[in-house]
Amino acid sequence: MSSDAPASMEADDLWLRLDNQLCFALYAANRAVTAEYRELLADLDLTYPQYLVMLVLWEAERSGQVVKISDLGQRLRLDTGTLTPLLKRMAGHGLLERRRDQQDERIVTLHLTASGSALRESARSVPRELVCRAGMEREQLVSLRQTLYQLLEHLEKVTDHG
Template identity: 55%
Template sequence: MPEDPSPSELMRLDAQVCFALHATSRAFDAVYRAELRDLGLTYPQYLAMLALWETDGPTVKRLGERLRLDSGTLSPLLKRLEAAGLVERRRGRRDERSVTVHLTEAGSALRDRAAEVPRRIGAITGLDVEDLHALRAILRRITDRLDAY
């Protein structure tokens, strides 16, 4: 059974799970930047499009919750997607405060071009499908625990 790490070992940067996640996230950002260039999307825009390809027409509020983005970050992102002709925002007929986000024809069509991105990213990581599923499950458990804190 491994010994508990010493206090000095616990204080090492490389011993921090949060730093490992941060470094991995930055590395993913760089890879996604290159992979998404031809699609004309940033990584956050790609995530928004993934959510919309899955469920078209959510409220801006629901989309923000799903992406874990506040309105100050989501609104400019949606404006850029709208300016690119990929989405349109619509005010509710019954409640003008409610705004939904819908794919345009061009936004829907972009899905086919983006379909290979997850496979390419998976291959770049060097992890097999089972390892990727296990990693995602661990990260979801961590997120759930941190959210409950």
């Protein structure tokens, strides 16, 4: 696995090396990418998770769909402990409104404000800029994305005991 490990190392020395952990590569790369987004999103006054919420809402707006908090949770894999305060902050910033559904008072639906909807224009350049900064062939990025989704799906299947 590692190329520069002394021959004297036992098997679990290799397995426990930080550099050999897939998880650390994921962890570090994710934070590095998020840091790039932070920079790009500063102009839009969005944090990275807030940007993800906006992506879902912009997408739904185009197809005329109404988004519930539970929809967001499924899509982003986040629970209400994360989403409730996040969405309240976003509502406070005037990006969206939270409305109790009249038919089912348990449900909260999310609606872009005019400025939230308009912010989409400013965000258009973000994905391309990030691909540029990643400095990898587009083909390799697509392949990386596929592999990550594959990993994600498998883990979600395996862990689906709840």
